[in-house]
Amino acid sequence: MITITSDFECGNAKNVEQIADDRYRLEVIGDKPVYCYYFCFDVKNEGEATEIAIEVWHDPVIKDVPGFISHFPTTIWIRPEDSHRYQPLVLGDCETHAEHLVIHLPIAENQTIRVTDVWPSPYTDTCEFLRGLADERSDRCELFTLGQSVQGRDILGIRAGNPGKPRVLCIAGQHPIEFPGIWGMRGIADFITSLIPEAAALRDELLVEVIPMVNPDGTVMGRNGFNAEDKDVYLAFGDDPEAEEPEAHESKLLWRKALDEKPALWMNIHCYLGWRTNSEYPYDGWYEAPVSLFDDPGQARLYQALCDTMRLETTGPSTHITAAAHGENTICYQLAKRFDIPHVFYEINGGTAGPYGAGRRALEVFKGTMKTLLHHR
Numbered sequence: 001m002i003t004i005t006s007d008f009e010c011g012n013a014k015n016v017e018q019i020a021d022d023r024y025r026l027e028v029i030g031d032k033p034v035y036c037y038y039f040c041f042d043v044k045n046e047g048e049a050t051e052i053a054i055e056v057w058h059d060p061v062i063k064d065v066p067g068f069i070s071h072f073p074t075t076i077w078i079r080p081e082d083s084h085r086y087q088p089l090v091l092g093d094c095e096t097h098a099e100h101l102v103i104h105l106p107i108a109e110n111q112t113i114r115v116t117d118v119w120p121s122p123y124t125d126t127c128e129f130l131r132g133l134a135d136e137r138s139d140r141c142e143l144f145t146l147g148q149s150v151q152g153r154d155i156l157g158i159r160a161g162n163p164g165k166p167r168v169l170c171i172a173g174q175h176p177i178e179f180p181g182i183w184g185m186r187g188i189a190d191f192i193t194s195l196i197p198e199a200a201a202l203r204d205e206l207l208v209e210v211i212p213m214v215n216p217d218g219t220v221m222g223r224n225g226f227n228a229e230d231k232d233v234y235l236a237f238g239d240d241p242e243a244e245e246p247e248a249h250e251s252k253l254l255w256r257k258a259l260d261e262k263p264a265l266w267m268n269i270h271c272y273l274g275w276r277t278n279s280e281y282p283y284d285g286w287y288e289a290p291v292s293l294f295d296d297p298g299q300a301r302l303y304q305a306l307c308d309t310m311r312l313e314t315t316g317p318s319t320h321i322t323a324a325a326h327g328e329n330t331i332c333y334q335l336a337k338r339f340d341i342p343h344v345f346y347e348i349n350g351g352t353a354g355p356y357g358a359g360r361r362a363l364e365v366f367k368g369t370m371k372t373l374l375h376h377r
């Protein structure tokens, strides 16, 4: 007997039904157009070894078929329950059709396999990782919290470096299941608290704060784009870019921290999937705001130098060659416009990055932009 469930941390699937012998159908749970592609479910086989087909359909409530299917083909990650890591499903075992996918999954006798299109970094596991760093490297870092989420979860971060020096604020997880961003931040937290000489030198010159998961409720709920209030933490000002504060509770916490502490730079990593409309492997990308937002000539020059770094020294151009543009309702745009605070914003393609790939690409961005920041101050 086969059972498909998604009632666990980061799970996402609904309306599961068996439609033929060894064939099942389910739908993803989306939030809004385009943000309606994530799935993560368990397939439990209480019988002999077999192979099943699972149809994964777009969310009929959101009704954005192009927005859903544009994320595919991509890597489908599978993890047998006794394994500590995911592995890619053999490419030919997932068909991409006009409105749905078909995953062909061999499953052993009495085995349970988790199936997803984004390799998860669950909230519980991420907190454990950060607490482990703080315990094991207490001479080099400390744990802190941005505050609590709507549902009362601590938004944990790691702080390392010199309190008298410029602050760098690194965050991910605004869009909660964009896990490569979270894996990227875990890589940066590991690096900046490590014994690598370059990291030790950065700790002398900067105070670095890394918050891998700024929207933990959304992550636990397996949501594509929203927090527990149905708000988008990235498009933080919603329909009113001039508002005094952003809309979502977690966005307000971030905004207040940035205003109180005026970081020299803030870094933000997101993710998307697939290679359908992209150009070169590994299909990463990045975003910029107009340099004209900066009033101070020195800050404008620093921002231009950071943009040069992103274009020339990271893998960002591998998707569209040029940067995408932040909307006025983003924290990135408004911090630049109102307070002359520069940002770097990167997109890792989750089809080509699990924890390792995401960590490498995040570190490329981090190391390159820290060098540029220190030179231009």
Ligand SMILES: [Zn+2]
Pocket (backbone or CB within 6 Å): 175, 178, 234, 270, 271
């Ligand atoms: Zn995003």
